[in-house]
Amino acid sequence: MKKGLLILLMVFLALKSDAFQNLDSLENALKTAEGKNRVDVLNKLYIVYNRLNPTKALEQSILALELANEISYPNGRAAALNNIGVIYKNQGVYDEALEYYIESLRISTEINDKKAQASTLNNIGTVYSLKKVFDKALIYFIESYDLFKSIGANGSLIDAINNIGNAYMEMGREDLALDYYSEAMALSSKKDVQIDGTSNSLNNVGNVYFYRGDYANALIYYQRALAMEESSGNVLGEAYSKSNLGATYIETKDYKKAQINLDSALTVASDMG
Template sequence: MKYRNVFRLVLFFLFLTTSFVAQNKSNELKAIWENTKNADSIRFNALADYYKLNNQAQPDSTLLVLEYYYQLAKEKNNSKELYNVANDRGGIYRLKEELDLSMHYYEEAKKLAIKLNDPILKAINLGNIGNVYANKKMYKEALQNFTNSLTIYKEIKDKIGESRMLSGIGNVYLYIQNYDLALAYYQKALTASKNSDVPPRSIAVIYINIGWTNYELKKYTEAIPHYEKALKILEVTNDKFF
């Protein structure tokens, strides 16, 4: 009991320390975006950094900041930043499982991506819409969006995006229990990630999913080494969640 209490105390202080650091950083970013003397790009970057820092831990607070972000982008008539805001709002509402709102904002982002005629923005948007469809269990629509996004990434030779969409397709097949196709697409995602700048965390997630698929197939001896590969990466990146 004594050691359990000590462990809880350590976790409590770690939480306080992490929260304190995040709050300080958030305050610094707020001072930057509220300073009208700063260049627009600096203010937008601070708002984007706040989103990255807080969107999962404090989604509701982040939505309030995104309203400021939206008003600033609208004032400056900056379509790219309006796209970013719509995309970020869609992401938060998807995590909150408010899928209709999420789709609403991704559709807004879609219009802006078409207006900007930017293939990367179009590909990102298609992938995000695919994720919402997957969450809604509308797997045919999810596959169509992931496939369309994958086509764009291949055309522009973006290996990071290509690997991400191949993983997305693999996820859909995992959800519908077509394990052979899931494994095939996860292997394609791994191949696409070789000799590229795909983040180590993303590669670890692919290994986790391969492990999970083999586990569902009751191929436990094949599942273990993939989980171990993922764990080795995540220990290096210090990814506590995974």
């Protein structure tokens, strides 16, 4: 029987968060943005707030969706729908998340936005993984992988590879999962690949060692993942890593360290809803 730890499923946001340097620049841009540009800024604000304040993130996405509908901007509408789906997925409202994802996929397919299609296909796969329908999740993850690969989106491809590995991990195919995680880490080490999700591969490799009962190696990978999340300021990612560290410390009977990490993860999860 599997012990309790978190498999981190990567979801894809509609736009890259590095389009603007920080929250202040986005807020300033919003003051003068109009039309399609305003929709895009609202969707980018969602990305920032999704890590800090999910309630505020949902507000930005709803505003983006309403304006995109008003001005008939399908790209912005698909993005906002996808982002709302991510929020509902994070809240555990899986059926509602699927409704938003499916409508987003319909629009992105209609306008032939392959990157948006791939992102939403992946997100649908995450919902099926969370619903424990892993064979169906794999179908969506692999289709997402193929699309990302066809357009050369290596950063997103890495996260898609991690998710395929996660699905195999949940199905008890640890060796196959490790092959995918290793592929993800190898790709992320390339100089021309700019991503902030290398920690996901580290967490996932840690999961393999955890399930095998090799807690010393699991701790090494979880600690490396936590260090990367802390350096990037990804508070939610820190919570995932600390939860996994806590679960591992329980197995090694280091209850003091387990309590510290789990309390910290719980605080973040509660604050972020």
